[in-house]
Amino acid sequence: MNAATLFGLCGAALVGIGLYGLITNPEPLRKILAFNLLGSGVFLLFGMIARRAAAAGLGGDPVPQAMVITAIVVAFAATAMAIALVQRLADETGRASISSDSSDAVDGEGKS
């Protein structure tokens, strides 16, 4: 097994771990963390694809690499917005939490 495949599998596992955290953790902040984990798993999949397509004297295909850079920035912007929302909510209610049925809400994924 070469390095690209190994990190690809790592990415796949991280996607799973992140998804699990996103579904089961009711605390919004932890959901945001899980989303970041999920995102980094996806980025590693891009990395695997870039690495195994190495050619023309490059260590990897630069197109997916550039896409990852764009996506990392977008994910950061999303995180910033989500955290600001959580904090405003905490300021308003004294405690950050989406209403209790939220976990079921995301779990709808499981039934589809």
Added chain:
Amino acid sequence: MSIASVFDIALVALILAIGASTILVRTAFAAVVMFAVYGLLLSIAWVRLHAVDVALTEAAIGGGMTGLLLLGAVARSRSDDVDRVRVGYPVRLAAGGLCALVVAGLAIVVLHPPAAVPTLAPVVMENLPPSGLGNPVAGVLFVFRALDTLLEKVVVLLALLGVWSLAPDRAWGGTPGLQVYAKPDPPLIFLAQLLPPVGIVFGIYMCWVGAKDPGGAFQGGTVLAAMWLLVIVAGLQKAPAISRLWLRGLLIAGPMLFLAIGLAGWVFADAFLAYPEGYAKPLIVAVEATLTLSIAVALAMLAAGPPERAQQQ
């Protein structure tokens, strides 16, 4: 098995363990600390994947800036004393099953690459020389897929406006709440005086070198943003009020210049976002330099959060 592959396997194991622990540990604080470590390990993984540009971005933004944001949020939410409600066992089981399914599906795909792996690397290298850039990733970002990069800058601006929109009405136009936490601490002030000159030089270097080596506007901008935040947190400078014209101007300067040069390409080259022959490199460097500033301001303001106090006249 070579030393490199032993290292890779150990690295992957560590990444997975730390990653899982950010989900499983009990307190949000511990999870965030784990996440910062995770970001660092991940950037090593990117180096191992021969994607140094991505490694820099991951370390600067994915690990550093995101970690900073999360840490700030944990510090404010005092969520340690919240007794966590966990979801029920059946839900966790179902979620686990679903996730295992996804992982299995992705693993199958990873293990079965197409017979002929498609790649755009040769095409990129073939078309790179006219732009004068040496870094193929920068070439993709600023030449071949410039539209994505331009839109992504707009995304960042929108996210910033989204964060600002969460301010109470009375605080609109005021200063972000960041310096509320600034406790003038001698060692911190020392650092905030010593580091920024070095950091600013380094940030500019990162942006400059991005044309031919790994680096670029985002990585450089992140370093500049970090320096600015350090100065603000140490209490040496106030965070600016968000209604300041210079702040707004800096925020849009990069995207505006990018768009203007893109539109000029219509007249002077043959298409929107095309560069006239021979002028590609100076134009791209100008765009990158301005973008670095805009990104630095945008990232710092994103981290500083929505305005909390009305502007004092």
Added chain:
Amino acid sequence: MPATTVLDATTADGALLVLAIVLPVVGILLSFVLGGRYAERIAGVLLPAGFIVACIIFLKVWQGGEPLIYIVGGWQPPLGITLRADGLSVAMMVAMAIVICLIGVFAHANFGSRAASVETRAPLVFWVMLMAISGAMNMIFLGGDLFTLYVALELLTFAAVPLVCLDGRVETLQAALRYLLFALLGSILYLVGTALLYGSYGTLDIVLMSQRVRLEPATLAAATLMTLGLFAKTALFPLHLWLPPAHAGAPAAASAVLSAVVVKGSFFLIVRLWFDALPGLLSVAASQLIGVLGASAIICGNIVALRQKRLKLLIAYSTVAQIGYLFLMFPLAFSADPSPHHYGDALTAGMLQTISHATAKAAMFMAAGLIYAALGHDRISELGGIARALPMTMFAFGLGGLCLIGLPPTGGFLAKWLLLEATIATAQWWWAIVIIAGGLLTSAYIYIVLSRTMGPPNAPLTLYAAVPKYQEVAALGLACLSVLLGLVALGPIDVLQVGRPEAPMAGLR
């Protein structure tokens, strides 16, 4: 697989496509630096300008019968990005531009900022986000590259979420957070798909991909994840839980744009994915499954809507149901015996339903907003007498309702009629039952609301605020459009087929 790769070239007038995207971006940047006082004026110039550009593009495509293409930066795909306006894009672009412009007119009352001397929060945010939504939608309609579409999708999300919690109440903040989390999950799943597709085909250009696509595990995994993610963003049952609180809690103008426009963006991507990027890949069983989800959305959404006590929530649940209709086009287009005729009909029906729902639903949310503004509440049981106080508003609401039910000659009627025709032609009678049952349920709750508002007031009606005439006109204008849409059958409906590849290759299955 045919190895012929048709290289597109920029067509004459292709530059218009760039204009459609650049105009809103310029507006966003200018509003940032000129400040909130000018944001409305900028939007007031640029949104109508965008509408005119969309109309010109529409006419060019309709008359030329050929898609418009623009190669950005002169770089051919797979290296570069193309913008491509086919029949679907231009129809959607024009429709969404009209809806956004009229919402802009309506929003002047709440977010007008001409008189203010200092920049205030809500107007700046609203107008910038409205322009961003218009730009993101144009990008989604025109984008020819799956990754560019990802960025556009995120642009749309980041513009939509702040609109939900513009008033800063706790409920709306919670709704916005939940919406954001669902949306982020959706876009990250979409991103996994693009990664896998790039890994298999070395391109993300939609046309190139349609020529290279093969039936293999990576493609199936990618398509499944992307579709799931887009389902979450489109709020297809059972991933709809974020929608009602978010759409019902937002200010009226924002509700209108969220319900009418924003959910259509991710839906359009699903259509692009299955009809254009991966043609003929959707198996009959999978398309039936999508149909079942759509049917469940219609039935559940309508039943829950029937039980709502508040008008805005009722309208929001009706959005959940109407989204269900959109997904009925999949089992009808990808039926067991594919014929190009049904394929095109189902697609036309789906697009018509998208557009007529957009106009009708925007009108209804506006009407509900006016009622809320006038009465200070929107409890359905206490709406008695409002029809006499605000006749034009209630007329708009009623017309929108007729369109949702699907009575002739509305656009909703035409859409549902085409769907019914397709069910008969492809011998899938079970969908016909769902369509008719959905129509009956819809008429039940529209009837309840209308009869309540026309009935006598419980107590003497006191209006808290005068409702500006132009707001009522905007709502009524949209409602009339939704009715008149039925007449497009006489002409412009052909435009939808421009640039469509012929029937999907049945051999791929």
Added chain:
Amino acid sequence: MSLVMDIWTICAVSAGALFFLAGTVGLLRFPDTLTRLHALTKVDNLGLGLITLGLLPQTSSLLLAVKLVIVWLLVQLSGAVVTQLVAGAIRQHGADG
């Protein structure tokens, strides 16, 4: 000559790695935050210093060597400041804070 340099590199880097190992053990085993800090900083300084010294002969250009030294100095600086800050926080809020 290159053999001597290689041996030097191997020795210095191994020693540095050993210090890191010791520091990590200290971080895990020491009873309270202050002693853990002690273990960490001592080892950071020595471990990283030795590794930098060990790698210096392997650099191909002077610029690269300067970069290595800068990295070391920056880590020293941030390490020292952060340790001060953590220790200060402990003095204010107690070790559990």
